[in-house]
Amino acid sequence: MKVLIICGSPRKGNSETLCNRMKDLLEEKGTGTEIILLRERNIQRCRGCVEFCNKNLKCCHDDDMASIMQKMVEADGYVFVLPNYFAMPPGLFKDFIDKCSIFYTAETDLSAKRAAVISVGTDKPFIEENVRNVSRNFCETLKIKVVATGAFVSRSELKGNYNDIFENNPDLVDELEKIAGKLHKSLKYAGGEMVTC
Ligand SMILES: Cc1cc2nc3c(=O)[nH]c(=O)nc-3n(C[C@H](O)[C@H](O)[C@H](O)COP(=O)(O)O)c2cc1C
Numbered sequence: 310m311k312v313l314i315i316c317g318s319p320r321k322g323n324s325e326t327l328c329n330r331m332k333d334l335l336e337e338k339g340t341g342t343e344i345i346l347l348r349e350r351n352i353q354r355c356r357g358c359v360e361f362c363n364k365n366l367k368c369c370h371d372d373d374m375a376s377i378m379q380k381m382v383e384a385d386g387y388v389f390v391l392p393n394y395f396a397m398p399p400g401l402f403k404d405f406i407d408k409c410s411i412f413y414t415a416e417t418d419l420s421a422k423r424a425a426v427i428s429v430g431t432d433k434p435f436i437e438e439n440v441r442n443v444s445r446n447f448c449e450t451l452k453i454k455v456v457a458t459g460a461f462v463s464r465s466e467l468k469g470n471y472n473d474i475f476e477n478n479p480d481l482v483d484e485l486e487k488i489a490g491k492l493h494k495s496l497k498y499a500g501g502e503m504v505t506c
Pocket of ligand 1: 395436
């Protein structure tokens with residue numbers, strides 16, 4: 310089993326910290342992982358030239374999205390980890406979402422994929438809305454089944470603490486463990502194996 314952990318933050322911050330912890334938790338359960346830091350990839354913004362992608366079933370840009378999407382096809386599941394910017398993902402993650410529309414156009418079957426969606430930010434209702442938006446409007450559209458979510462409060466970076474996510478959430482390790490457990494279990498079901506844990 311392989312899970313892609315996709316980090317949507319444009320900086321090395323709380324989201325990346327959570328990605329690293331999710332990697333450890335999933336690997337402890339025997340699930341292979343790979344972290345993709347979108348900030349390190351070349352992802353050109355969608356130009357909306359649907360005439361091209363509808364006809365060619367690929368994007369007009371020669372950027373890193375084709376290889377990321379290939380990894381998504383090969384993986385069994387995903388963890389999407391993203392900050393909350395105004396109850397939405399950052400532009401970097403939105404660019405990733407928009408480029409994934411080729412999956413929709415090409416009718417790529419992602420219905421066996423399972424995902425966890427996690428967001429961090431300073432305002433709980435907005436973070437939860439961000440998680441809902443990504444789960445419903447991105448994952449559901451592509452038929453990726455969301456099996457676990459998390460919305461975690463960080464202090465504002467304006468207060469000078471960038472990576473406070475663990476100190477601000479005493480139960481965070483337990484909550485991440487639950488998310489990793491749900492994802493791991495759902496992947497075992499998707500593969501038809503009996504779940505004993
Ligand atoms: C442009 C921008 C907009 C933001 N908007 C919100 C917001 O509307 N609500 C919120 O709770 N946090 C907001 N934040 C705070 C981030 O979500 C928070 O700093 C988070 O920890 C960033 O994640 P990262 O550390 O993984 O980059 C915003 C931050 C930035 C840079």
